Amino acid sequence: MLKVVEIxxxxxxxxxxxxxxxxxxxxxxxxxxxxIGPNGAGKSTxxxxxxxxxxxxxxxxxFFGQDIRKSKNYLKQIGYVPQKPIFxxxxxxxxxxxxRMGLQNESDADRIDEILQQLWIxxxxxxxxxxxxxxxxxxVFIAKALVHKPKLLILDEPxxxxxxxxxxxxxxxxxxxxxxxxxxxxxxxxxxxxxxxLANHVACLNRTLFFHGESEDFFSNDDLVKQYSEAxxxxxxxxx
Amino acid sequence: xxxxxxxxxxxxRALIAGIAIAILCSVVGLFLVLRRYSLFGDAIAHSxxxxxxVGLLAGIYPLWTAYVVSIVSALVITKVKDRFxxxxxxSIAVLLSSGIAVGLVxxxxxxxxxxxxxxxxxGSILLVSVDDVVLILALxxxxxxxxxxxxxxxxxxxxxxxxxxxxxxxxxxxxYLVVFMAGLTVVTSIQLVGVLLISALFVIPNVxxxxxxxxxxxxxxxxxxxxxxxVVAGILVSYVFDITPAGTIVLISxxxxxxxxxxxxAGLLSKN
Numbered sequence: 174m175l176k177v178v179e180i181x182x183x184x185x186x187x188x189x190x191x192x193x194x195x196x197x198x199x200x201x202x203x204x205x206x207x208x209i210g211p212n213g214a215g216k217s218t219x220x221x222x223x224x225x226x227x228x229x230x231x232x233x234x235x236f237f238g239q240d241i242r243k244s245k246n247y248l249k250q251i252g253y254v255p256q257k258p259i260f261x262x263x264x265x266x267x268x269x270x271x272x273r274m275g276l277q278n279e280s281d282a283d284r285i286d287e288i289l290q291q292l293w294i295x296x297x298x299x300x301x302x303x304x305x306x307x308x309x310x311x312x313v314f315i316a317k318a319l320v321h322k323p324k325l326l327i328l329d330e331p332x333x334x335x336x337x338x339x340x341x342x343x344x345x346x347x348x349x350x351x352x353x354x355x356x357x358x359x360x361x362x363x364x365x366x367x368x369x370x371l372a373n374h375v376a377c378l379n380r381t382l383f384f385h386g387e388s389e390d391f392f393s394n395d396d397l398v399k400q401y402s403e404a405x406x407x408x409x410x411x412x413x
Numbered sequence: 414x415x416x417x418x419x420x421x422x423x424x425x426r427a428l429i430a431g432i433a434i435a436i437l438c439s440v441v442g443l444f445l446v447l448r449r450y451s452l453f454g455d456a457i458a459h460s461x462x463x464x465x466x467v468g469l470l471a472g473i474y475p476l477w478t479a480y481v482v483s484i485v486s487a488l489v490i491t492k493v494k495d496r497f498x499x500x501x502x503x504s505i506a507v508l509l510s511s512g513i514a515v516g517l518v519x520x521x522x523x524x525x526x527x528x529x530x531x532x533x534x535x536g537s538i539l540l541v542s543v544d545d546v547v548l549i550l551a552l553x554x555x556x557x558x559x560x561x562x563x564x565x566x567x568x569x570x571x572x573x574x575x576x577x578x579x580x581x582x583x584x585x586x587x588x589y590l591v592v593f594m595a596g597l598t599v600v601t602s603i604q605l606v607g608v609l610l611i612s613a614l615f616v617i618p619n620v621x622x623x624x625x626x627x628x629x630x631x632x633x634x635x636x637x638x639x640x641x642x643x644v645v646a647g648i649l650v651s652y653v654f655d656i657t658p659a660g661t662i663v664l665i666s667x668x669x670x671x672x673x674x675x676x677x678x679a680g681l682l683s684k685n
Binding site: 225259264275299304 | 569627628
């Protein structure tokens with residue numbers, strides 16, 4: 174089976190802290206991997222390294238069998254949804270303009286309407302992105318990440334500050350993308366229940382990798398679950 | 414107003430050059446405004462003042478030295494800004510003041526201000542030659558072609574640099590390209606409104622257009638429309654009333670901005 178991601182002995186050191194320590198894991202085609210861990214666990218550093226935003230790391234990262242230090246072509250085969258996309262509120266772009274940015278080939282313009290329909294934001298196509306609610310904006314950014322038909326979708330805790338109804342819809346979209354369209358998903362989340370429902374693999378990260386395996390093995394291990402729900406609780410309280 | 418002025422060939426040249434510059438400044442300016450680089454045009458223009466002075470002292474056509482000095486200093490300041498982590502507004506201040514300082518010192522060495530310097534400070538659109546018009550049209554065409562070819566890369570890296578990088582866009586190169594195009598545009602446009610008012614052409618039509626709440630291409634078209642109207646009306650009105658074209662052009666575009674704000678506060682435009 175095709176290895177979508179292979180990470181070996183990944184370490185990232187910042188001047189006063191070790192953000193990632195010897196992290197190794199693999200993701201197979203069709204996997205739905207939930208990455209959990211408290212704030213400061215290194216999830217953002219892990220994603221930044223995987224996405225070529227942070228290049229000062231030790232170890233190797235391979236996508237589709239290729240070392241990302243050697244070729245950046247893999248970026249064209251992935252879609253990325255950031256935690257909270259930052260843009261000027263009055264930036265003069267419509268929803269369609271934003272989704273079109275994700276399109277690598279202008280001749281595939283039909284895909285824009287198709288993906289907007291799939292994510293139920295078709296009627297918003299000509300509205301300015303800044304006019305939309307948080308949940309709608311998030312769907313626009315998922316549409317942008319999917320419009321070029323990526324093989325892998327990477328999502329960084331993308332439910333922060335979004336209403337419950339939008340979150341439910343978002344989860345059902347993820348499930349469909351993974352099960353019906355066979356898109357591999359790597360998703361970092363604080364929501365253990367959601368990870369339990371959606372992901373088939375779990376990775377627990379807190380600077381180093383404490384667990385990586387089948388979702389059932391994680392959720393049947395009470396100690397692990399307790400530890401990570403406490404960690405996220407502490408993070409949650411700290412957050413407020 | 415008599416239509417006789419439309420028969421003069423210097424007026425034809427001025428209008429053709431003016432319209433080309435209006436389009437160019439709107440398009441390049443929109444990217445600058447959205448990158449929060451509104452004053453960058455101003456800074457390049459000021460550094461071109463130093464370039465003009467170098468040309469006058471060395472006996473070279475001042476526009477050529479202005480191109481070289483402006484573009485080189487704009488690229489250098491962008492590099493320095495990234496390398497030493499200087500904020501955008503501070504780097505603009507450095508570029509702006511160093512250009513003027515170089516210009517002043519060189520002009521002092523060459524024995525004081527001349528008429529040429531004044532035309533660079535305030536523009537001299539009615540004096541453009543056929544050669545100037547050809548150069549302006551060629552540069553406008555060239556820059557517009559580059560913008561169209563790299564439209565997605567330019568827009569995406571302006572919208573969100575990090576996401577553009579993740580999509581495989583060479584954001585750093587695109588940033589230098591924007592600076593390079595801004596340098597070319599500014600020096601080309603100096604003949605229209607001069608060093609002192611150049612950033613008005615970059616910023617005011619775009620700020621007005623953004624208020625209409627439309628998508629990117631429509632916003633660019635509205636901005637181009639405002640810009641052309643300001644330049645054409647400004648040239649004609651200033652000629653008829655014998656006032657400075659540069660000031661008139663800028664005041665008309667400020668009038669359009671004020672009108673847009675009026676329409677917006679009356680609630681006739683969408684919230685954004």
